[in-house]
Amino acid sequence: QVQLVQSGAEVKRPGASVKVSCKTSGYTFSSYYIHWVRQAPGQGLEWMGRINPNSGGTNYHRKFQGRVTMTSDTSITTAYLELTRLRSNDTAVYYCARTWREVPASTNWFDPWGQGTLVTVSS
Amino acid sequence: QSVLTQPPSVSGAPGQRVTISCTGSSSNIGAGHDVHWYQQLPGTAPKLLIYGNINRPSGVPDRFSGSKSGTSASLAITGLRAEDEADYYCQTYDDSPNDYYVFGSGTKVTVL
Numbered sequence: 562q563v564q565l566v567q568s569g570a571e572v573k574r575p576g577a578s579v580k581v582s583c584k585t586s587g588y589t590f591s592s593y594y595i596h597w598v599r600q601a602p603g604q605g606l607e608w609m610g611r612i613n614p615n616s617g618g619t620n621y622h623r624k625f626q627g628r629v630t631m632t633s634d635t636s637i638t639t640a641y642l643e644l645t646r647l648r649s650n651d652t653a654v655y656y657c658a659r660t661w662r663e664v665p666a667s668t669n670w671f672d673p674w675g676q677g678t679l680v681t682v683s684s
Numbered sequence: 685q686s687v688l689t690q691p692p693s694v695s696g697a698p699g700q701r702v703t704i705s706c707t708g709s710s711s712n713i714g715a716g717h718d719v720h721w722y723q724q725l726p727g728t729a730p731k732l733l734i735y736g737n738i739n740r741p742s743g744v745p746d747r748f749s750g751s752k753s754g755t756s757a758s759l760a761i762t763g764l765r766a767e768d769e770a771d772y773y774c775q776t777y778d779d780s781p782n783d784y785y786v787f788g789s790g791t792k793v794t795v796l
Contacts, residue, residue, distance in 0.1 A: 596785070605686055606722075606730065606773055606787040620784060656729055666784070667777040670720035672732040672741070 563587040565657050565675035572681045578645040581678045583657035585638045591615040593659040595640040596671060597631060601653040609655075612640060613662065647682045654679050687712060688774055688788035695794040696764045704791045706757045706774035712786060714755035717777045721750055721759045724771040724790075733772070734759060761793070769795045 568582040583595060596611040610621035612631040619631050630643040640657060655678045658671035689707040696702040706719060713719060719737050722730035732741050734750035737757065747763045757776075761768055774788035 598787075605790040606775075608785040608787065611784075622784065658730075667715075667717040668736065669777070669785075670718070670732060670735040670775065671722070671730070672735070674729040674731070677729050 563659075563673055565659065565673060567655075567657060567675040567678045570679040570681070572683065573647050575648055575682055575684055577647050577682075578643060579647060579680050580641055580643045581655050581657075581680070583640045583642075583675050585640070585659070588659075590633075590635055590638040592663070593661055595631075595633065596658050596660060597629075597642045598656045598658060598671070598674075599653040600656070600677075601650070604653075609642070611660070614638075614640065615662070644680075647680075649682050652680065652682045686789040687778055687786040688776065690772075690774060690788040690791045692789070693792045693794065695796055697796045698764055698766065700764050701760060701762045702764060702793060703761075704759045704772055704774075704793070706759070706788045708755050708757075708776065710755065711780045712755075712776050712778040713752065713757060715779055717779075719750070719752050719757035720775045721748075722773045722775065724773065726770070730773060764795055766795050769793055 564586045566584045571579050573579050591614050594611045597609040599607050609625050612619045614633040628645050633640045657675040660669040694702045721734040723733045724730045737752040738750045749760045751758050772791045778786045
């Protein structure tokens with residue numbers, strides 16, 4: 562079955578960086594985009610960006626431009642999210658999720674999702 | 685502030701029907717983009733509930749149904765059950781420069 566398994570919780574100081582991994586299995590890694598979505602405590606879902614594992618091409622939400630880097634390693638079917646210059650309001654659960662590359666973005670949905678990684682930014 | 689507006693909460697007794705609205709604009713739902721719905725049980729990741737406006741993935745009960753009209757979409761839950769108590773989010777795509785994928789503000793469903 563399709564699975565997205567994320568790395569464990571992280572605690573970081575303000576100004577530091579964090580790198581979260583998303584290990585996938587059960588499908589052809591290169592055929593799906595991997596997206597990153599975050600959820601601050603008690604808040605809604607916020608799309609951060611996506612990576613095309615086939616090409617390495619990325620699209621980032623303008624809010625995170627300059628601070629976010631998404632990468633992937635096709636040899637181990639794993640995607641990564643790195644967020645730099647962390648601040649307290651980056652405290653959130655970060656999710657990875659996939660969408661099918663063969664359909665237009667305007668029709669695409671996220672399924673399945675990883676279990677989430679809590680990143681806490683605190684001094 | 686979310687691009688898509690949902691009511692913060694809805695509630696109903698077991699067996700009743702509740703609906704959740706998702707209001708967008710001409711750059712997203714009104715542009716003809718599909719709407720999808722997710723259920724998030726407490727402490728868990730979101731789970732796909734409805735895709736392509738009206739379609740249920742395998743395993744989702746037919747008590748859940750979706751619809752879309754104009755710049756809005758709706759999720760209906762009939763025969764409400766205790767296990768339906770969760771947060772629900774709509775999602776679509778936005779044509780505004782660099783906005784891409786957008787989510788609703790989320791609705792908490794409470795079973796009385």
